[in-house]
Amino acid sequence: xxxxxxxxxxxxxxxxxxxxxxxxxxxxxxxxxxxxxxxxxxxxxxxxxxxxxxxxxxxxxxxxxxxxxxxxxxxxxxxxxxxxxxxxxxxxxxxxxxxxxxxxxxxxxxxxxxxxxxxxxxxxxxxxxxxxxxxxxxxxxxxxxxxxxxxxxxxxxxxxxxxxxxxxxxxxxxxxxxxxxxxxxxxxxxxxxxxxxxxxxxxxxxxxxxxxxxxxxxxxxxxxxxxxxxxxxxxxxxxxxxxxxxxxxxxxxxxxxxxxxxxxxxxxxxxxxxxxxxxxxxxxxxxx
Amino acid sequence: xxxxxxxxxxxxxxxxxxxxxxxxxxxxxxxxxxxxxxxxxxxxxxxxxxxxxxxxxxxxxxxxxxxxxxxxxxxxxxxxxxxxxxxxxxxxxxxxxxxxxxxxxxxxxxxxxxxxxxxxxxxxxxxxxxxxxxxxxxxxxxxxxxxxxxxxxxxxxxxxxxxxxxxxxxxxxxxxxxxxxxxxxxxxxxxxxxxxxxxxxxxxxxxxxxxxxxxxxxxxxxxxxxxxxxxxxxxxxxxxxxxxxxxxxxxxxxxxxxxxxxxxxxxxxxxxxxxxxxxxxxxxxxxxxxxxxxxxxxxxxxxxxxxxxxxxxxxxxxxxxxxxxxxxxxxxxxxxxxxxxxxxxxxxxxxxxxxxxxxxxxxxxxxxxxxxxxxxxxxxxxxxxxxxxxxxxxxxxxxxxxxxxxxxxxxxxxxxxxxxxxxxxxxxxxxxxxxxxxxxxxxxxxxxxxxxxxxxxxxxxxxxxxxxxxxxxxxxxxxxxxxxxxxx
Amino acid sequence: xxxxxxxxxxxxxxxxxxxxxxxxxxxxxxxxxxxxxxxxxxxxxxxxxxxxxxxxxxxxxxxxxxxxxxxxxxxxxxxxxxxxxxxxxxxxxxxxxxxxxxxxxxxxxxxxxxxxxxxxxxxxxxxxxxxxxxxxxxxxxxxxxxxxxxxxxxxxxxxxxxxxxxxxxxxxxxxxxxxxxxxxxxxxxxxxxxxxxxxxxxxxxxxxxxxxxxxx
Numbered sequence: 001x002x003x004x005x006x007x008x009x010x011x012x013x014x015x016x017x018x019x020x021x022x023x024x025x026x027x028x029x030x031x032x033x034x035x036x037x038x039x040x041x042x043x044x045x046x047x048x049x050x051x052x053x054x055x056x057x058x059x060x061x062x063x064x065x066x067x068x069x070x071x072x073x074x075x076x077x078x079x080x081x082x083x084x085x086x087x088x089x090x091x092x093x094x095x096x097x098x099x100x101x102x103x104x105x106x107x108x109x110x111x112x113x114x115x116x117x118x119x120x121x122x123x124x125x126x127x128x129x130x131x132x133x134x135x136x137x138x139x140x141x142x143x144x145x146x147x148x149x150x151x152x153x154x155x156x157x158x159x160x161x162x163x164x165x166x167x168x169x170x171x172x173x174x175x176x177x178x179x180x181x182x183x184x185x186x187x188x189x190x191x192x193x194x195x196x197x198x199x200x201x202x203x204x205x206x207x208x209x210x211x212x213x214x215x216x217x218x219x220x221x222x223x224x225x226x227x228x229x230x231x232x233x234x235x236x237x238x239x240x241x242x243x244x245x246x247x248x249x250x251x252x253x254x255x256x257x258x259x260x261x262x263x264x265x266x267x268x269x270x271x272x273x274x275x276x277x278x279x280x281x282x283x284x285x286x287x288x
Numbered sequence: 289x290x291x292x293x294x295x296x297x298x299x300x301x302x303x304x305x306x307x308x309x310x311x312x313x314x315x316x317x318x319x320x321x322x323x324x325x326x327x328x329x330x331x332x333x334x335x336x337x338x339x340x341x342x343x344x345x346x347x348x349x350x351x352x353x354x355x356x357x358x359x360x361x362x363x364x365x366x367x368x369x370x371x372x373x374x375x376x377x378x379x380x381x382x383x384x385x386x387x388x389x390x391x392x393x394x395x396x397x398x399x400x401x402x403x404x405x406x407x408x409x410x411x412x413x414x415x416x417x418x419x420x421x422x423x424x425x426x427x428x429x430x431x432x433x434x435x436x437x438x439x440x441x442x443x444x445x446x447x448x449x450x451x452x453x454x455x456x457x458x459x460x461x462x463x464x465x466x467x468x469x470x471x472x473x474x475x476x477x478x479x480x481x482x483x484x485x486x487x488x489x490x491x492x493x494x495x496x497x498x499x500x501x502x503x504x505x506x507x508x509x510x511x512x513x514x515x516x517x518x519x520x521x522x523x524x525x526x527x528x529x530x531x532x533x534x535x536x537x538x539x540x541x542x543x544x545x546x547x548x549x550x551x552x553x554x555x556x557x558x559x560x561x562x563x564x565x566x567x568x569x570x571x572x573x574x575x576x577x578x579x580x581x582x583x584x585x586x587x588x589x590x591x592x593x594x595x596x597x598x599x600x601x602x603x604x605x606x607x608x609x610x611x612x613x614x615x616x617x618x619x620x621x622x623x624x625x626x627x628x629x630x631x632x633x634x635x636x637x638x639x640x641x642x643x644x645x646x647x648x649x650x651x652x653x654x655x656x657x658x659x660x661x662x663x664x665x666x667x668x669x670x671x672x673x674x675x676x677x678x679x680x681x682x683x684x685x686x687x688x689x690x691x692x693x694x695x696x697x698x699x700x701x702x703x704x705x706x707x708x709x710x711x712x713x714x715x716x717x718x719x720x721x722x723x724x725x726x727x728x729x730x731x732x733x734x735x736x737x738x739x740x741x742x743x744x745x746x747x748x749x750x751x752x753x754x755x756x757x758x759x760x761x762x763x764x765x766x767x768x769x770x771x772x773x774x775x776x
Numbered sequence: 777x778x779x780x781x782x783x784x785x786x787x788x789x790x791x792x793x794x795x796x797x798x799x800x801x802x803x804x805x806x807x808x809x810x811x812x813x814x815x816x817x818x819x820x821x822x823x824x825x826x827x828x829x830x831x832x833x834x835x836x837x838x839x840x841x842x843x844x845x846x847x848x849x850x851x852x853x854x855x856x857x858x859x860x861x862x863x864x865x866x867x868x869x870x871x872x873x874x875x876x877x878x879x880x881x882x883x884x885x886x887x888x889x890x891x892x893x894x895x896x897x898x899x900x901x902x903x904x905x906x907x908x909x910x911x912x913x914x915x916x917x918x919x920x921x922x923x924x925x926x927x928x929x930x931x932x933x934x935x936x937x938x939x940x941x942x943x944x945x946x947x948x949x950x951x952x953x954x955x956x957x958x959x960x961x962x963x964x965x966x967x968x969x970x971x972x973x974x975x976x977x978x979x980x981x982x983x984x985x986x987x988x989x990x991x992x
Contacts, residue, residue: 028540037492062402062540065482065491068736069397078401078540091738137317143736170317172648172723179495188318188647286737288558433841434854439916440831441858446865450854454845 026058027051027237029081032070032088034145035198036178037063043260044083050257054248057237067144071095080233081245086111086146086224086277091287093271094278098231101271102246105263109273110221112196113147113155116180116213118187123216129159130216136190138168141180145195146224146277148177152193154280155219178202185213201262223277226269293768294702298600305597308590313725314654317647324645331499332506339501342489347508348535350485353404353478354471355532357411361471362464364412365419370448372424385417386754388718389474390636391728391747393481394735399550401543404536407483411474415467422463422774430455461522463774469516473634476509480636480721484537490637494644506633513632554740561741576742580734581749584720584727588753591650591726592713595657599712600705602662603669604694606630610670613678613688627670630663635715636722643722653719653726657712664775665704669697703770710758711775717750727753779803779948780920782828787820787972795820795972802920802950807943809959809980810952812969812991818952821969822924825950829920834913834946836923840905844898848889851897851908852880855916883911886941888934902929910938914945921949927958956988 029051031044044061051059062079064070067088073079075095084092093099115133117123123132141148153164160167172189174180177198184192185208196218202208227249233242249266258264281287289295318324337343371377393410400406434451453460479487486505493501520528553561559568608614609623635656642652673693682692720728727750734743765772779802786796795817802808810818819838826835834855842851849872857865868876877893884890887907892900897908906929913921921942927935935955939962942949953959959966960980968976968991975991 036496038496064402065480065488066736068738069482071738072398073401073540076399076401076546077543095738143733170313170648175495182497183647186318186320186324288739431841431843433837433839434843437835437837437841437912438854439856439858439918443857443862443865445862446857446860449866449869450846450850450857451843454843454850457845 025237026060027055027081028060028062028079029083030062030064030070030073030079031083032067032085032142032145033064034067034085034142034148034176034195036176039260043257046254046257046260050252050254051245051248054251055241055244067142071144074099074228074230077230077232080237081227081229084226084228085144086222086226086274087150087281087286088144088146089226089228090274090278090281091144093228094287096230099228100231100242101226101228101269101274102242103249103266104223104226104269104273105261106265106267107197107263108224108226108269109267111147111224112221113151113193113219114196114199114215115152115191115193115217115219116184116199117191117216118184118189119212119214120187121190123191123214125214125216128217129155133191133216134160134167135169137170137172138164139172139174139180139183139189139192140164141174141177141194143173145176146222147195148180148193149173150277150281150284150286151219151222153284157284181208181213185209187212191216197262222280223273226274227266294698297764297768298702301593301600302597305594308593312590312594313649314651315647315649316651317649318645321646327497328499328502328641328645331501332503334500335504335507336498336500337504337508339493339498339504342484343505343508345537346479346484346486346489346505347512349483349537350472350475350479350509351512352532352535352537353407353411353483353485354468354475355528356408356536357475358415358464358468358471359529359532360408360412361415362419362467364416366423368416368420369423369427372420377420381417381420382755382758383417383751385414385421386714386751386758387414387747388714388750389414390477390481390718390721391731391750393478393483394731394743395747397481398554398735398740399546401540401546402482403539403542405542406539407475407478407485408536410478411471415471415474418774419464419467423460425774426456426459426463427452429459465516465520468520469513472513472516473632477634477636480640484539487637491640494641506637510629510632514628550740555744557741557745558739573745576745580730580742581727581746583725584717584730584746585749585753587650587724588713588717588720588726588750591653591719591724592709592716592757594650595654595661595712595716596705596709598654598658599661599665599708600701602658603665603701603705606662606666607670607673607697608689608693610667611673611693613673613676613693614685623670627663627667630659631667633660635660636718639719639724640722643724648723650724653716653722653724656719657715661708661712665701665708668704668775669701672697672700699768699770700772702768703765703772704775706761706765706770707772707775709761710754713757714754717753779806780825780829782825785821785824785828787817787824789820793972795824798972798974800825800967800974802948804948806948806965807946807963808950808965808967809963810950810967810969811954811956811959811988812975814954816969816991817972818969819924822922822950822952826922832918833920833922834916834918836909836913836921836926838924838928840909842897842905842908845896847894847896848884848892848900848908848911849877849880849894852883852911852915855912855914880911880915883914886914887911887938903931903934906930907934907938910942914941919948921946921951923949923951925952925954927953927955956985959988960985 031040033040041063048059048061064073070082071088071092074082074092082092089101115129121136123130140152143149156164156167164171174183177194180192180194181202183189229242229245234240250268252258252266368377368381389410392413393406396406396409430452435447438447476486479485480491486509490502490505557569557572559572606627610620610627638656638659639653642656646652676696678692682688717727720726721732723729727746731743731746734746781801783799785798785800787794810821812818826833853868853876881890881893884893887910889904889907892904897905910926927938930938939958943962951963964980966976966978966980966983966988967974968988970991
């Protein structure tokens with residue numbers, strides 16, 4: 001056993017020798033994987049280049065495979081900045097004392113969820129979540145998503161007074177919004193809930209077969225995406241670094257980059273803006 | 289026939305699976321599954337090898353993680369094998385190998401993050417447990433006579449090096465090389481949780497419907513595995529082992545404080561963390577059991593039993609494909625290619641592909657498990673039939689299959705099947721991450737909502753379930769006097 | 777300790793006694809041949825003596841106990857593993873030292889198989905394997921030789937050569953032999969075993985071959 005342990009320690013030592021040399025003072029950020037990865041990588045590499053220039057620092061984006069991985073990386077100080085959804089932001093900031101929301105998109109003050117349905121259901125757009133969705137198959141986005149999980153679940157419970165598993169014949173988690181769209185478009189699921197901005201962008205790019213899938217309900221607005229930064233960034237990257245990051249994000253005016261989000265501009269945000277999200281998450285039991 | 293214990297056992301398992309089918313969620317929910325399947329095969333036929341800049345790097349990382357993981361696992365496993373006779377060691381090894389590589393990766397991701405160590409340990413730890421068991425079995429088989437003849441006073445280490453190792457050397461090497469192939473598969477699927485191996489890019493292309501890219505990656509992966517005998521040479525091994533750590537990539541630096549926090553805070557059950565004490569712990573555990581663990585166990589067991597029987601049936605259908613007793617050389621070659629593809633594709637990737645195509649239910653999981661495991665056992669049984677000499681007037685066709693071959697190989701068929709029972713269950717649990725409601729689903733959900741205390745309890749339950757099935761499988765094999773060699 | 781005095785030797789197999797109880801006293805200089813029908817208990821007796829003298833003997837068992845995967849050199853060298861430190865033995869496994877190579881080569885030369893030094897024992901013939909086991913016993917150089925049918929796989933001239941070698945190198949020995957002629961030629965004391973008991977124990981020069989034949 002002791003030999004075994006020594007071996008392990010040796011290997012650990014060796015591995016870290018090879019690897020720990022990287023990125024002494026690189027400023028690293030991530031984003032929740034809410035859309036197709038190719039698009040995310042393209043978008044956030046642009047942001048990384050922009051921030052590198054504005055901050056005169058080495059800035060790097062790393063893609064992750066799940067919302068939780070983004071939160072963990074932020075919590076573990078492997079990334080210092082992150083583009084979170086409403087819920088993941090609340091989770092992340094509650095785990096990192098001193099961290100703060102610094103910027104959100106103009107559209108994120110009042111964000112919406114679209115409930116979408118396959119044409120075979122025969123459902124049309126209505127003013128409330130239609131009773132007819134009961135018994136259909138339904139997909140959320142990611143388990144940790146705000147517009148793909150939290151808000152739709154909240155409204156399903158409000159409308160039916162039951163848990164989603166009891167309302168629908170089958171409940172799935174597609175993983176992200178683009179996939180929710182594709183799965184409902186192809187009829188794998190009859191109904192789904194997704195981020196309205198992703199829908200609108202795909203629609204604009206002519207990527208939706210509108211004969212196969214349509215929006216059946218738009219939820220009331222809620223606060224969503226934001227840039228969150230760790231509280232110890234000033235300490236590690238120099239006095240006033242947080243302010244410089246915020247400044248850089250707020251003054252971002254490259255139309256192409258903004259369009260890739262898609263947001264018209266970034267505006268200041270604070271932790272308090274997301275109090276409603278925290279309350280809903282607690283009510284549903286997603287956070288303690 | 290019913291007087292044969294092997295036949296009776298088979299029928300009992302068949303009956304359990306049929307009853308399980310009544311409760312299982314088996315359906316194709318996709319609207320047009322065959323079109324998607326067609327698109328996928330079209331993608332495999334029109335591979336795009338130049339899509340992603342990261343493809344070659346991903347292959348390199350896949351190999352590097354496999355090499356480092358298997359090497360570390362092999363060395364640790366070897367030392368554990370030396371003390372394997374002690375009960376605590378055996379229990380420890382059974383425990384670490386009962387937890388799937390992906391679960392280990394999910395655990396390490398929480399405190400090592402995207403550091404290469406996460407991937408290395410995720411492979412090395414469960415492999416240590418497996419290596420310890422198999423190595424100790426091999427060493428036990430060594431001829432004890434030369435050891436008895438040594439002059440008294442010979443050092444333990446010298447005695448071991450001279451009398452045990454040379455005798456077992458070939459078997460140790462063969463098994464380790466075989467494990468390396470398993471390691472490549474494990475390494476590839478680690479990409480699905482975010483490590484920079486093949487699975488990472490496979491998931492990306494698949495989820496976006498870029499089937500030609502995905503096809504290219506799968507083809508490269510098959511080529512990599514099929515050519516192992518060409519590029520894994522004994523003389524090159526030291527080069528690979530020394531070189532591999534340099535190709536793991538940088539990842540992100542480890543913050544050691546996170547490790548301490550994980551063990552002293554994150555995994556402490558929340559009632560204890562919040563100071564509610566034991567009074568709060570019981571309701572917490574109760575809720576966890578009723579709402580997550582029990583449904584998870586139920587679905588895992590049902591899916592495992594159905595997949596086990598499906599594997600068995602598929603094996604019996606597949607082995608004639610490569611048997612010398614049927615068909616011509618062309619049929620057999622295509623049979624070989626099919627079985628190689630079936631067994632080289634990790635269940636997880638097969639299940640992922642089928643889930644994308646057919647929609648969520650237990651069906652894609654059953655098919656994936658049956659294809660992969662049926663491919664492995666079918667290959668072994670097919671090879672075994674090739675050593676059988678039939679009398680020259682033996683019947684042909686179906687009669688030959690039913691009267692001459694199946695009765696001869698049935699015992700070893702059952703031996704392999706029961707050996708893989710525990711492996712099938714381990715995989716079944718992990719497939720939950722893909723959205724089937726087995727234990728993995730609840731583990732993933734707990735991790736997604738940053739509740740590591742719940743995740744750890746659920747992983748422990750999964751491990752216990754695996755150990756239970758392992759013991760039961762061994763009991764049945766002993767009862768029926770079935771012997772087998774290890775497979776992965 | 778060159779001779780030994782063992783009493784109460786017994787061995788049972790499956791609840792049935794196959795040997796003894798018997799007493800055997802061997803003085804230094806005794807070169808004992810164990811003779812008797814096959815199944816009389818000769819091999820068992822050799823094993824018993826080996827255990828009782830606490831391994832202070834050079835043993836050539838009937839099944840030889842060679843490590844097939846190792847070359848001849850290492851199989852012979854194993855006779856003196858206790859004489860060296862672990863590191864020395866480990867290095868030898870990879871690259872033997874010159875003085876050891878020389879010693880082992882001399883022994884093999886005496887057994888007329890020096891050209892086989894680096895051949896894996898697995899690829900040797902039965903007679904050659906037997907001589908490797910004998911070389912190991914010689915290299916071990918314990919005060920007593922215990923050998924169980926050491927020439928069973930050797931042809932005539934080689935059998936005589938090996939028996940002569942064993943007689944010259946070991947002053948004290950117990951050798952199980954089925955060949956009565958060999959026993960009388962190379963041993964100075966004959967012990968006959970019958971049904972697990974000593975049925976005959978005389979110096980060779982007081983015996984005729986016919987006396988022994990009564991045992992068979």
